[in-house]
Amino acid sequence: MKEIQIAVIGAGPAGLAAAIELAKAQGNVTLFDENTKPGGQLFKQIHKFFGSSEHLAGTRGYNIGKQLLRETEKLGVNVILDAPVYAIYPDKTISYSHQNREQAIKAEKIILATGATENALAFPGSTLPGVMGAGAAQTMINVHRVLPGKKVLMIGSGNVGLIVSYQLLQAGADVVALIEAAPQIGGYGVHAAKIRRAGVPIYISHTIQKVMGKNEVVAAQIVQLDDNRQPIPGSEKILEVDTVCMAVGLSPLTELAWLMGCEFAYIPQLGGHIPKHNHNMETTVSGLYVAGDITGVEEASTAMEEGRLAGIACAQALGLYDQEKAHTLKKEIWNRLNTLRTGPFGKIRKFAKDELLKISREGTA
């Protein structure tokens, strides 16, 4: 069987950043992705990133993606696309399919950067064509430049719901309403203000009751919720929409970590079950690292920093960096991560991340 030094699974922001750092350290790195193009979800993010200039704030997501791909190419990272990894064995043998053939390769170190997937809500009609994840709509409009529908109801007022609503407007769709079950808007005020200015009504304390249609969505019924989040009879409204988008959170894609026998911690604020890991992003399985949304759902900016961190820690473990050099580089990244995890939303994530590190250290929960 072919043997390689380092395998990175997933060519999104975390995986690309990890591969770049490893290549910079003269590591022999192979990057796998199931898609035919690298970049993960970066290319659908056409908005400018927040943060400071060192986090590439003010740069649009897809331009950050292009930058990462240029660097990956310049450094000569071996990228295998159209290669879904479906199994990893305890001896770090990786099984994947490529060009309709099953292949296996053995790696000395592995970094999992598999990302996350959108959550779904179940309600009558939720499986009808036209009901989709907000991220799916975002992919269609911003990457493939196709409108999934013309009149949209958005469920969820977190940043994904707010940003995708705005981007649907930019793409020429009509966002009929945005509903939020909680009594307040979940995401940044600046994003909410943008869609409000564009005339999109935001209904807080509202949920969806059902979606009507035979072969596809033709309307949706929403209802107001009382203080105990119970529907208020008589407050039902029927909205004429052809598309319903759900922005109700994401869950880390952890299958490969489970297969490897990693220990997990349950952290709801980070999206559910997360592989335990230390400050080096190494899991409870020696030589297996994690980075990005698999370690808890955050943002592309934190995913890139975690990817770099995992890459450098992995390079250090392989002896490609001495302790002092690795320590300096990792410290810089931790400083940037701590800056990114500030503010009312970042603080919650920092707390959850610190908790995760603590649980991983103590081996409980």
Add this chain to the structure above:
Amino acid sequence: MRITKHPILGEDCEIELVTIFVDGKPIQAKKGEPIAAALLAAGIRKFRITPKDKNPRGIFCGIGRCTDCIMTVNGQPNVRTCITPVEEGMIIESQIGLGKWSDKE
């Protein structure tokens, strides 16, 4: 419906087209785009019928995770249309239930 002009992305300059056949009907698709995008552009949102309850399904996640958008492509069932690029002359069929392999296989 295609988005030809966009305030951030500008005009769509990728105009190389291929022809695909969806349930026997020819459809123009953009070279390299996923099958699902070509279908949505053509106004097709119902991709398959579920095996037990015979309910319609279309795209849900759009990134190859959920498998809601699977169709029979060139005689092979259960192809994730949201991440499979179109090719000239591709034959795409609405999948009924679990689908059937074509005899050519």
